[in-house]
Amino acid sequence: MPSQKSQKIDLNNEYPCPCRRRGSLIPIALTDAFGCNRCQQIFVVEDTGYVIEQLSTSYPYKKAYRWTGHRWNTANSSFGGYYLPIAVGIVFVLLVFWLPIALHSPRGTNVIILLALLAVLLALLPSLWLWLAHRR
The missing domain is CATH 2.20.25 (N-terminal domain of TfIIb)
Incomplete structure (x- = not known):
């Protein structure tokens, strides 16, 4: 090799x-x-x-x-190779902070699911843009 x-x-x-x-x-x-x-x-x-x-x-x-x-x-850029860990970190942080807030809200379970999906969507869109910008 x-x-x-x-x-x-x-x-x-x-x-x-x-x-x-x-x-x-x-x-x-x-x-x-x-x-x-x-x-x-x-x-x-x-x-x-x-x-x-x-x-x-x-x-x-x-x-x-x-x-x-x-x-x-x-040649690896200093930021482009780390988009996956950054995306996972963003999803984790949003779900850790947003999910307890959604669970303590007096509204129904539909709101909880909607807020969780919104958190994942908000985290995945920037990571998708980053991946598209730094791919070959």
């Missing part, structure tokens, strides 16, 4: 394009950047030398990749 450890990017080598279009990243002379000969994307090497970042004006989030020696892995 190939190593998943990041390797430093050599500015003189050619690499496969991380956009999965069977292109090659070719170094751009006198810059710390690569250009794909297939999809015409430009990738800039970050200061550390372990990550390339795609230059794009149409995508609001910058895509970054790490080279493992065999393939490109997406």
Whole structure:
């Protein structure tokens, strides 16, 4: 099994394009950047030398990749990988605080079910938006 450890990017080598279009990243002379000969994307090497970042004006989030020696892995953002635990935490907190309030209300059981469903819905919609924003 190939190593998943990041390797430093050599500015003189050619690499496969991380956009999965069977292109090659070719170094751009006198810059710390690569250009794909297939999809015409430009990738800039970050200061550390372990990550390339795609230059794009149409995508609001910058895509970054790490080279493992065999393939490109997406560089984890500090927040994007944690959307599931955040969503579970939000659902848990809302149900822990909202469910006792709903149970102590003098109204019927329909209100309890409605408030519980509303709590789950309010917690899941932002987590769905977060998941859609950070997926590949």
